[in-house]
Amino acid sequence: MHEMGIMQGILDASVEAAQNAGESRITYIHLAIGELTQIQVGALDFAFEALSPGTMAQGAKMEVTMLEPKSRCRDCGYEYVHDQFTMTCPKCSSFDIELLQGRELQIDTIEADSETESTSADSSKEAEDSVEEKGLSHDQN
Numbered sequence: 001m002h003e004m005g006i007m008q009g010i011l012d013a014s015v016e017a018a019q020n021a022g023e024s025r026i027t028y029i030h031l032a033i034g035e036l037t038q039i040q041v042g043a044l045d046f047a048f049e050a051l052s053p054g055t056m057a058q059g060a061k062m063e064v065t066m067l068e069p070k071s072r073c074r075d076c077g078y079e080y081v082h083d084q085f086t087m088t089c090p091k092c093s094s095f096d097i098e099l100l101q102g103r104e105l106q107i108d109t110i111e112a113d114s115e116t117e118s119t120s121a122d123s124s125k126e127a128e129d130s131v132e133e134k135g136l137s138h139d140q141n
C-alpha cells in the first residue's frame, strides 16, 4: 500500500513546517490530490491514523480534496475537465493535449497551535477582578 509512504512524507513535511513556524501541535491538514494519482482517500485516512500518533499531528483533523483531471488542447486552446480515460480534445479531437491538473499531491493548508492554557488563564483573571472589587469597598471606610 503506497499510501503509507505518501502519508509518511506528508507528515514529515507538515511537522517540519509547523516546527519552523514555532508551533508545537498540528490541528488540521488539508491535502489536494489529483485523481490521476490513483490515491485512495480511505487508504490515506488509514495511514494517517496509523502514523500520526506520537507526532505533532496526533489528533489533527485531515481533509482531502480530490482534483478532477483538467487539460488544455494545444491545437484549439480549449480547456476542459475530463475523466482519466479521455485522451483527445472534445472540441477538435486533437491528441496534442496538455494536462493542467490531476496529478497533484500537495499539502494545501496546515493549521497549527502552540500549546496554550487560555481557559485557566481566563478564570484566574476573573478571580483577580473580584478581589479588586472587595478592596475598593474597603477603601470607603
Ligand SMILES: [Zn+2]
Binding pocket: 073, 074, 075, 076, 077, 078, 089, 090, 091, 092, 093, 094
Ligand atoms: Zn482542441
